[in-house]
Structures are given as C-alpha cells and as structure tokens.
Amino acid sequence: MRANTLTDRISVKRTGKIANSHKTGASEIKTAVPCLILASSPQSAAQRGMELSQAYDLFADVSAGLKTGDVVTDQSGRVFTIGGVRVQPGIFTKHIQCEANLRV
Numbered sequence: 001m002r003a004n005t006l007t008d009r010i011s012v013k014r015t016g017k018i019a020n021s022h023k024t025g026a027s028e029i030k031t032a033v034p035c036l037i038l039a040s041s042p043q044s045a046a047q048r049g050m051e052l053s054q055a056y057d058l059f060a061d062v063s064a065g066l067k068t069g070d071v072v073t074d075q076s077g078r079v080f081t082i083g084g085v086r087v088q089p090g091i092f093t094k095h096i097q098c099e100a101n102l103r104v
Contacts, residue, residue, distance in 0.1 A: 006034035006060065010072040026071065035060035037074060037100065048083065048099060056080060056100040062087060066098055079103045 012030040017023075036059040040048075045055035058080065060066060070082040083099035 006036050008035050008037045009033065009075045010035055010037075010058075010060075012064075012066065013071045013073075014067065015069065015071075030064070033060060033064050033072075035064065037080075040099075048101075050101060054102040054104065056102060058082070058098040058100040060096055060098070062094050062096055064096065066096060071103075072100070 013026045040055035045052045080100035
C-alpha cells in the first residue's frame with residue numbers, strides 16, 4: 001500500500017507466556033504502526049456475525065506482523081481485537097487486510 005494512505009496509527013498487544021512462569025499476559029509489541037481502519041460493509045459484518053457498528057477492516061503493511069488474537073488500540077483510544085489476517089497482493093506493495101472487531 002502507498003504509505004500516504006495509512007493515516008491511522010495503532011499500538012499492538014499480544015498475549016504470550018511470561019518468562020519463568022506458568023502464567024500468560026499481554027505485552028505491547030509495537031507502537032505507532034501505520035495502518036488504515038475503515039468500517040466494514042454490511043455484507044462483510046453479516047458474514048462475520050458482527051453488528052455493523054463493531055465490524056472494521058484494518059489495512060497495514062505486511063511488516064506490521066499482525067496476527068489473529070492481537071489487540072490493537074488506535075490513536076483515538078478505540079480498542080480492536082484482530083479476528084483474521086489475510087495477505088493481499090497490492091499494486092505497489094503487498095499488504096495485509098485484517099478483520100478488526102471493536103471492543104465495546
């Protein structure tokens with residue numbers, strides 16, 4: 001994707017095992033990741049079983065390294081859970097399209 005279309009910024013948290021412990025916890029793995037967050041279409045939201053007001057699509061460069069289950073927070077404080085990640089061939093660069101479910 002062209003860099004100038006990635007107008008949003010997110011921080012990414014991922015759940016993982018805590019070193020030397022049997023516990024798991026979320027840790028922030030990246031900050032200020034450029035992306036584009038758009039509301040999903042009504043058809044896409046219905047296919048995912050989500051309310052239209054909670055279904056979003058997130059686009060980012062492949063190097064963002066987003067995975068299903070990651071929790072992302074945008075610059076305005078909205079928190080999303082990544083429900084799926086798909087690599088898309090782009091005209092200029094490869095990018096990823098993620099199903100982002102808004103937490104309420």
